Amino acid sequence: MNPLKNTILKLNRLILALALTATILTLFNSFYSNYQVQKEQLILQSLESNMAYASKLSDTTEMFLRSSQQQLAFTANALSEQMSNSVRLNQEANRLKYQTDSFNSVVISNELGITKAASPEALNLVGVKLNSVGTTEALYEKKALISAPYISSINNLVVFMSEPIVGRNGDYLGFLGGTIYLKNLNILSEILGDHYYENGSYIYVVDKEKKILYHPNISRIGTTVINNDGLDKMLTQKEGGMQLINSQGITMLAGYSTIASTGWIVVTQSPLQATLEPLFGIMQKVLLRTLPVACAVFLFIWFFARSISRPLQQLADKATTLNSPTVSREIESINSWYVESHGLKQAMLIGVQLLQNQIGELKRDAETDPLTGASNRRALQLTLKQQIYIGRAFSVLALDIDFFKRVNDTYGHKVGDDVLKQLTKVMTHFSKAGDMVSRTGGEEFVILLKNERLEMALALAEQLRTAVANEPFELVGNITVSIGIAHWSPEKPQTIETLLALADQALYKAKEQGRNRCVIANDLS
Numbered sequence: 001m002n003p004l005k006n007t008i009l010k011l012n013r014l015i016l017a018l019a020l021t022a023t024i025l026t027l028f029n030s031f032y033s034n035y036q037v038q039k040e041q042l043i044l045q046s047l048e049s050n051m052a053y054a055s056k057l058s059d060t061t062e063m064f065l066r067s068s069q070q071q072l073a074f075t076a077n078a079l080s081e082q083m084s085n086s087v088r089l090n091q092e093a094n095r096l097k098y099q100t101d102s103f104n105s106v107v108i109s110n111e112l113g114i115t116k117a118a119s120p121e122a123l124n125l126v127g128v129k130l131n132s133v134g135t136t137e138a139l140y141e142k143k144a145l146i147s148a149p150y151i152s153s154i155n156n157l158v159v160f161m162s163e164p165i166v167g168r169n170g171d172y173l174g175f176l177g178g179t180i181y182l183k184n185l186n187i188l189s190e191i192l193g194d195h196y197y198e199n200g201s202y203i204y205v206v207d208k209e210k211k212i213l214y215h216p217n218i219s220r221i222g223t224t225v226i227n228n229d230g231l232d233k234m235l236t237q238k239e240g241g242m243q244l245i246n247s248q249g250i251t252m253l254a255g256y257s258t259i260a261s262t263g264w265i266v267v268t269q270s271p272l273q274a275t276l277e278p279l280f281g282i283m284q285k286v287l288l289r290t291l292p293v294a295c296a297v298f299l300f301i302w303f304f305a306r307s308i309s310r311p312l313q314q315l316a317d318k319a320t321t322l323n324s325p326t327v328s329r330e331i332e333s334i335n336s337w338y339v340e341s342h343g344l345k346q347a348m349l350i351g352v353q354l355l356q357n358q359i360g361e362l363k364r365d366a367e368t369d370p371l372t373g374a375s376n377r378r379a380l381q382l383t384l385k386q387q388i389y390i391g392r393a394f395s396v397l398a399l400d401i402d403f404f405k406r407v408n409d410t411y412g413h414k415v416g417d418d419v420l421k422q423l424t425k426v427m428t429h430f431s432k433a434g435d436m437v438s439r440t441g442g443e444e445f446v447i448l449l450k451n452e453r454l455e456m457a458l459a460l461a462e463q464l465r466t467a468v469a470n471e472p473f474e475l476v477g478n479i480t481v482s483i484g485i486a487h488w489s490p491e492k493p494q495t496i497e498t499l500l501a502l503a504d505q506a507l508y509k510a511k512e513q514g515r516n517r518c519v520i521a522n523d524l525s
């Protein structure tokens with residue numbers, strides 16, 4: 001087992017991991033960016049609509065205040081010669097109170113602050129000297145005023161609007177005042193309350209001292225806003241939008257606008273959480289739309305990466321079986337469709353060719369006798385093994401030159417070598433395809449004959465012996481050989497050693513019997 005296989009990641013898996021990681025990261029990135037963009041968009045939209053709303057409401061309130069002030073101014077002017085006419089004063093007070101919804105109550109006071117007329121009359125203020133913040137300020141300032149909120153003499157939280165009454169000669173004759181009861185149904189609550197909407201959004205109005213003039217929660221009217229991290233900025237910047245945490249600790253998206261004549265600030269705000277509520281649905285849609293594309297991208301990357309890795313993997317597989325005889329053909333059939341894999345394939349093919357040539361050469365060297373070119377004993381052993389393994393009958397001829405020593409002694413070793421080479425040629429000429437001529441010793445040879453019958457082997461041996469005897473060898477003339485014949489058959493199987501020993505024995509007999517002859521071995525077993 002290859003231990004590397006357990007520790008090193010397979011290219012296929014790496015590619016799969018790469019494709020998966022790339023897809024997930026892309027999906028996550030697109031999802032996250034989308035989420036951020038959508039969130040910012042929703043926040044921006046909410047801020048803008050709250051700003052527009054606050055601006056519109058502050059304009060409306062400003063218009064109302066101006067028109068109320070004009071009404072007071074007009075009436076005050078009309079009363080400049082009527083201060084002693086209590087009937088007329090009452091009429092004007094009632095007209096101002098009932099003709100419009102501008103004021104919850106109306107008072108007309110003289111230059112000493114004593115009430116000359118009041119509406120509604122049930123207040124019973126006529127003849128009373130008013131000491132409230134609004135009336136005192138009106139008497140003191142003697143000009144058109146809108147007061148800060150305060151608790152009135154009849155215990156109402158109010159804002160007091162007043163206009164001085166001036167005689168023809170410029171004498172100060174008193175003032176005409178209209179009161180807005182902040183905690184009761186009033187013109188402000190009508191203007192602002194109409195626009196109150198659900199989902200936690202609301203409108204409130206504060207004055208410069210952060211005192212609440214209008215709030216959908218009546219109990220908060222008249223209280224001072226604390227723990228609101230945005231209000232200070234609103235007071236300095238007059239108009240705009242911001243994210244803030246309100247006094248209840250809720251994150252709000254607020255639009256604000258200052259009413260120019262009073263410095264009051266109209267704030268319209270919506271909870272961040274409510275604003276972002278549609279985000280979940282939007283992101284679900286985004287996910288549903290992105291997912292199929294992401295899957296397609298994943299499949300594409302995976303398929304493409306696999307196509308890139310396939311030839312490399314196939315070449316790597318083949319690299320482990322370079323000694324296989326079919327490896328060249330198998331490498332050839334690999335589809336190397338891009339330059340690098342093609343280069344690798346060519347390099348492997350050249351390598352395999354070189355390797356196989358060298359293996360072939362080494363094999364030949366290892367199995368060949370260098371002098372005669374015949375097979376050596378090792379090659380003979382291998383072929384005999386194969387032959388026995390196949391189980392088909394065959395014969396072996398053990399052949400030895402007669403009196404070869406004399407040849408050497410007479411003509412020299414070199415001539416002896418030439419005789420050995422020429423004899424090998426004669427034997428090769430007589431052997432058929434598949435037969436094998438091998439040199440097993442100095443001047444000893446073994447011929448493997450793959451014919452099945454012993455008689456055939458004997459006949460061939462005789463022909464060979466005769467041919468050698470008739471063959472002229474240069475300088476030496478004629479030589480003879482003796483041959484021992486042994487046979488192997490599946491019916492009488494023998495080991496290689498026994499078979500060769502039998503052939504040698506037969507050869508020995510041939511020598512004994514006078515040489516230049518063929519002898520069949522007796523069965524030793």
Ligand SMILES: Nc1nc2c(ncn2[C@@H]2O[C@H](COP(=O)(O)OP(=O)(O)OP(=O)(O)O)[C@@H](O)[C@H]2O)c(=O)[nH]1
Binds near residue numbers: 401405406413420
């Ligand atoms: N030239 C040459 N001679 C060899 C080689 N190998 C062995 N010989 C010689 O072969 C001769 C064999 O001699 P012997 O074993 O006495 O046999 P022989 O003279 O052939 O006599 P018999 O076999 O009994 O007929 C020896 O002189 C060896 O030196 C070789 O490679 N080249």
